[in-house]
Amino acid sequence: MNHTIQLGFFYNSEFEYIKCKCDLVAPYQEVWREGTLDPGRRFFGCSQFKDPSKRCNFFVWADPPYPERAREVIQSLKQKLRAKNEELERAMAELSFVEKKMLVLNEECVSLRCKNEEAEAVGKSYAEAEAMLQFENKSYCWKKLLVIVFIAWIIFSLFK
Ligand SMILES: [Zn+2]
Numbered sequence: 001m002n003h004t005i006q007l008g009f010f011y012n013s014e015f016e017y018i019k020c021k022c023d024l025v026a027p028y029q030e031v032w033r034e035g036t037l038d039p040g041r042r043f044f045g046c047s048q049f050k051d052p053s054k055r056c057n058f059f060v061w062a063d064p065p066y067p068e069r070a071r072e073v074i075q076s077l078k079q080k081l082r083a084k085n086e087e088l089e090r091a092m093a094e095l096s097f098v099e100k101k102m103l104v105l106n107e108e109c110v111s112l113r114c115k116n117e118e119a120e121a122v123g124k125s126y127a128e129a130e131a132m133l134q135f136e137n138k139s140y141c142w143k144k145l146l147v148i149v150f151i152a153w154i155i156f157s158l159f160k
Pocket of ligand 1: 058
């Protein structure tokens with residue numbers, strides 16, 4: 001196909017037949033650079049355009065320029081997308097803050113659980129000590145009663 005066509009707009013079925021000045025198939029690409037009024041507009045360009053020694057500046061649009069209304073709609077959609085992205089970034093920052101806070105809280109929880117276990121162990125040994133004390137107290141009462149009965153028996157025996 002004649003590469004001198006500058007305003008010819010082609011259809012998908014013909015894309016593979018476009019060749020550049022290097023006699024190579026010129027792949028079609030899309031314009032996505034920042035600030036373009038027609039994002040996604042397709043064009044054919046030399047596949048070796050990055051090589052300055054080739055000096056091939058072949059470039060031809062595949063799509064017509066977008067209508068003014070389409071450009072306005074795209075701009076407004078881009079603005080909405082930017083706002084949403086900013087919202088998303090803020091939400092991500094908040095999420096990472098909450099995640100960090102959660103890590104700290106988790107560590108605190110672990111240390112509190114350890115302390116709780118220690119306190120439970122102390123409480124258990126305290127209860128055991130108390131039970132032992134109660135048992136000893138009971139046996140002391142019995143011993144006291146026996147001593148009193150014994151003394152009463154001695155006195156009773158003396159005054160008989
Ligand atoms: Zn070329």
